[in-house]
Amino acid sequence: MSAIKTFKRPNALSSKEFTYCPGCHHGIVHRLIAEIIDEFEIQGKTLMVAPVGCSVFAYTFFDVDGTVAAHGRAPAVATGMKRARPNNIVFTYQGDGDLAAIGTAEIIHAANRGEKITTIFINNAIYGMTGGQMAPTTLLGMKTTTSPYGRKAENEGYPIHVCELLKETGGVAYLERVTVNSPNEVRKAKKALKKAFTAQIKGLGFSLVEVLSTCPTNWGMSPKEAMKWLDENMKKEFPVGVFVDKVGDEK
Amino acid sequence: MSEKLMVKGNEAMAEAAIRAGCRLYFGYPITPQSELTEYMARRLPEVKGTFLQSESEVAAVNMIYGAASTGTRVMTSTSSPGFSLMQEGISYIAGAQLPCVFINVVRGGPGLGDIQPAQSDYFQGTKGGGHGDYRLITLAPSSIQEAVDLIPLAFELADKYRNPSLILADGMLGQMMEPVSFSEFKDLSELPDHSDWAMQGNEGREPHKITSFDIDPNKLEEMNMVYNEKYKEIMEKEVRYETTQVEDAEYIMVAYGTMGRILSNVLKMARSEGIKVGLFRPISLWPFPYKALNDLIKGKKGVLTVEMSTGQMVEDVKLGVNGEIPVNFYGRTGGVVPTPNEVLEQLKQMIGRGE
Numbered sequence: 001m002s003a004i005k006t007f008k009r010p011n012a013l014s015s016k017e018f019t020y021c022p023g024c025h026h027g028i029v030h031r032l033i034a035e036i037i038d039e040f041e042i043q044g045k046t047l048m049v050a051p052v053g054c055s056v057f058a059y060t061f062f063d064v065d066g067t068v069a070a071h072g073r074a075p076a077v078a079t080g081m082k083r084a085r086p087n088n089i090v091f092t093y094q095g096d097g098d099l100a101a102i103g104t105a106e107i108i109h110a111a112n113r114g115e116k117i118t119t120i121f122i123n124n125a126i127y128g129m130t131g132g133q134m135a136p137t138t139l140l141g142m143k144t145t146t147s148p149y150g151r152k153a154e155n156e157g158y159p160i161h162v163c164e165l166l167k168e169t170g171g172v173a174y175l176e177r178v179t180v181n182s183p184n185e186v187r188k189a190k191k192a193l194k195k196a197f198t199a200q201i202k203g204l205g206f207s208l209v210e211v212l213s214t215c216p217t218n219w220g221m222s223p224k225e226a227m228k229w230l231d232e233n234m235k236k237e238f239p240v241g242v243f244v245d246k247v248g249d250e251k
Numbered sequence: 252m253s254e255k256l257m258v259k260g261n262e263a264m265a266e267a268a269i270r271a272g273c274r275l276y277f278g279y280p281i282t283p284q285s286e287l288t289e290y291m292a293r294r295l296p297e298v299k300g301t302f303l304q305s306e307s308e309v310a311a312v313n314m315i316y317g318a319a320s321t322g323t324r325v326m327t328s329t330s331s332p333g334f335s336l337m338q339e340g341i342s343y344i345a346g347a348q349l350p351c352v353f354i355n356v357v358r359g360g361p362g363l364g365d366i367q368p369a370q371s372d373y374f375q376g377t378k379g380g381g382h383g384d385y386r387l388i389t390l391a392p393s394s395i396q397e398a399v400d401l402i403p404l405a406f407e408l409a410d411k412y413r414n415p416s417l418i419l420a421d422g423m424l425g426q427m428m429e430p431v432s433f434s435e436f437k438d439l440s441e442l443p444d445h446s447d448w449a450m451q452g453n454e455g456r457e458p459h460k461i462t463s464f465d466i467d468p469n470k471l472e473e474m475n476m477v478y479n480e481k482y483k484e485i486m487e488k489e490v491r492y493e494t495t496q497v498e499d500a501e502y503i504m505v506a507y508g509t510m511g512r513i514l515s516n517v518l519k520m521a522r523s524e525g526i527k528v529g530l531f532r533p534i535s536l537w538p539f540p541y542k543a544l545n546d547l548i549k550g551k552k553g554v555l556t557v558e559m560s561t562g563q564m565v566e567d568v569k570l571g572v573n574g575e576i577p578v579n580f581y582g583r584t585g586g587v588v589p590t591p592n593e594v595l596e597q598l599k600q601m602i603g604r605g606e
Contacts, residue, residue, distance in 0.1 A: 067460070073313035076316075085451065
């Protein structure tokens with residue numbers, strides 16, 4: 001007789017209601033992380049560092065010890081935790097403004113040192129919480145409240161490719177860019193996140209999963225339109241795939 | 252106490268921190284404190300500790316935040332421009348109520364300034380250099396021995412009040428050598444247990460959340476009131492200062508740190524000339540010894556405050572004196588250290604003016 005499977009909230013997610021907008025991908029990614037924490041049975045030793053941005057409350061959404069770092073500094077905070085308590089599992093959760101603008105130095109050096117931490121990087125090409133300003137990952141031509149005529153390379157430069165930058169650093173053990181805008185992509189994203197946490201558990205080095213995500217509110221689209229826009233525009237600029245894999249496949 | 256060893260100030264402070272049970276250091280090189288960072292790099296692995304050179308002072312202070320949030324004894328050291336870079340993180344650390352120790356080996360400023368000793372970071376240390384209503388417990392040694400003795404206290408006060416502590420030194424204390432006695436190594440099993448609040452993993456308990464953040468103004472005000480109650484208690488219980496020959500003095504000189512030490516020579520010179528002068532040396536700059544100073548100046552004729560700055564602590568001296576007698580100021584800045592003769596001349600001029 002097969003066991004009855006019940007769809008329920010993972011233990012590692014708290015009962016607090018998410019503060020995210022309809023159609024935003026933060027919720028999906030939160031759930032995937034929580035499922036992995038449950039499956040790896042690491043809830044009791046996981047420490048979480050939230051960023052400044054829409055996911056500033058993320059440290060309250062997970063039922064693990066958590067804090068919120070200054071804007072961009074989560075990799076440094078996580079470094080301090082992991083160096084103090086190497087047996088704990090430490091992860092940061094950061095948006096594109098946090099990680100790829102103000103926190104560029106911290107993420108590059110944490111990766112290069114091979115800090116045994118895991119970073120979940122949400123790239124939605126825009127600043128969400130402050131109301132739709134240009135991000136370092138904003139696409140060329142994309143209109144935001146601080147690039148109202150569209151991002152121009154000659155003035156604002158080019159969208160930053162975080163995975164492509166980090167793959168050149170020596171300390172990275174796992175690096176992949178994924179999306180979560182279809183059931184199949186969600187399954188792939190979960191696999192990527194599992195490998196990232198496995199890299200940390202095995203002490204192989206730094207791991208990061210970049211998730212291309214929607215921001216229907218600040219993109220000015222319906223959730224469905226946003227999914228389509230992500231597929232047609234963001235994936236061209238930011239190709240999904242595995243950049244570094246020192247974990248290998250399970251046998 | 253061990254036998255006396257001839258040690259450079261920066262290295263002595265590092266050794267004192269290790270003996271106080273600190274096994275974790277994050278920092279970034281900057282003159283005139285780099286020997287402290289270098290000493291930690293060399294010494295911590297010998298005592299099974301962890302040293303990490305960060306990519307910046309901004310990263311260092313956030314590593315301190317992370318380590319302190321796990322309840323681990325941790326410190327960093329820097330000099331003025333680096334301490335400016337740390338202010339954001341210190342504000343977060345104070346708001347999150349995390350115990351840790353900072354050492355600022357102050358140099359001339361503002362901006363890039365120079366690498367000579369100065370006391371121009373007094374405001375930054377004592378008034379909250381970052382944003383928000385917070386205070387650092389700020390201790391100012393006037394000799395290497397005193398620095399070595401204050402470092403365990405800085406850790407203890409940080410733990411007791413869950414608040415960052417600062418040793419406000421200067422380039423003179425960092426760079427010179429003196430004979431020093433170190434205390435014995437603290438037994439690490441005697442370090443305070445922070446498991447009731449620290450982030451160590453929530454096995455068998457509710458998760459601990461550490462933050463300086465609440466979006467609700469009423470709740471944030473409540474958090475600030477918690478800090479404020481703590482600050483009141485510190486102001487009541489942790490005031491430290493030293494007085495020399497104040498009983499029969501007609502005039503009082505006030506100085507801290509290196510300048511306080513130079514004034515102890517001025518005091519001897521002045522007394523040998525029959526000038527009735529005493530010395531008041533604050534050791535805790537925050538909390539500042541306002542009341543002790545006010546009690547002391549009753550019936551005196553005037554105060555001379557001397558600093559290696561254009562006048563920062565003198566504002567607190569004036570608050571302490573509260574307009575009861577004249578407060579004079581003499582300072583050299585930009586890394587220039589006043590000589591005893593120079594200060595003695597200022598003292599005589601002040602007395603001549605009848606202040």
